Amino acid sequence: MVAAxxxxxxxxxxxxxxxxxxxxxxxxxxxxxxxxxxYIIAELPSGVEHQDREGQGKTVAGYAGLMCVPPIGDIQTIGVLPEFEGRGIARAMLDDLIAEAIRRGAQNIMLEVSSTNPRAQRLYQRYGFEHIHTRRKYYRDGSDGLIMRLQPPVSTTSKDPS
Ligand SMILES: CC(C)(COP(=O)(O)OP(=O)(O)OC[C@H]1O[C@@H](n2cnc3c(N)ncnc32)[C@H](O)[C@@H]1OP(=O)(O)O)[C@@H](O)C(=O)NCCC(=O)NCCS
Known part of the structure; x- marks a missing residue:
């Protein structure tokens, strides 16, 4: 994602x-x-029928963002246009951001999801995110925020200095 x-x-x-x-x-x-x-944008290949982003000739299907201050990574946001849901676009973006968080040294990757969003919760659970805490009435619509954590496996490629 860029300023434009x-x-x-x-x-x-x-x-x-x-x-x-x-x-x-x-x-x-x-x-x-x-x-x-x-921050990343998922784009569809050209030729897919959908309104293009004005002037840029890109077809946006979704976006997502990561904050990473090691040892914590935070998936800050993720969204997919309704007409492109269920095609693995969120998964593709999560793959990218989780890999980037690990590359930057995250040992815990956190996110927050509404208690009223079972679809997103299922998606995260499939990645191994675990519900570790609930923030009551966190969202402005009054729903609770579920804090979920993924502890990625420690890399086996690093050499033991001893
Ligand atoms: C939650 C959200 C990000 C999921 O995006 P998505 O691109 O539809 O997610 P994916 O396609 O990667 O996976 C979700 C579903 O599609 C299925 N799927 C994945 N790849 C697929 C494919 N190639 N073909 C068909 N289905 C597929 C998955 O099994 C999953 O099924 P289920 O959730 O119905 O059990 C999207 O619904 C969204 O933006 N919602 C509104 C905003 C929101 O809630 N964001 C999350 C806030 S925490």
Missing amino acids: DIDFITALDRQLFGIDSWPRTMFVDELAQPETRR
Whole structure:
């Protein structure tokens, strides 16, 4: 994701998250910190029928963001356009961000998901994320926030200095 994407992504975020969507400034701030952030967009191959992002000739299907300050990685957001759900796009983006978090030294990867979003919870559970804490009434719609944690396996490629 780059600065030119922000208007489009802010509108998409509003569509997907409503009252809990991020203000534009949040995306601006996040993109301004590449040393601890990675934000990505999933694009469809050209030729797929869908409205193109104005002027850029790209077809956006979803977006996701990571904050990583080792040893903690945080999946900050993830969203897929309703018409492109169920094709593995969220999984592709999670694969990317989890790999990046590990590459940056994360030993715990955290995320927060609404108690009223079983679909997203299932997706995370399949990756091995475990529900470790509940923040009561965390979301503005009154739903609880479930904090989930993934502890990726320690890399076996690093050499034992002894
Ligand atoms: C939650 C969300 C990100 C999932 O995105 P997605 O791209 O549909 O997710 P995936 O396709 O990777 O996987 C989800 C489902 O599709 C299925 N799937 C994955 N690859 C598939 C493929 N190639 N073909 C068909 N189905 C597939 C998965 O088995 C899974 O099924 P299930 O959840 O119905 O059991 C999306 O629904 C979304 O943006 N929702 C609104 C915003 C939101 O809730 N974000 C999460 C906040 S924490």
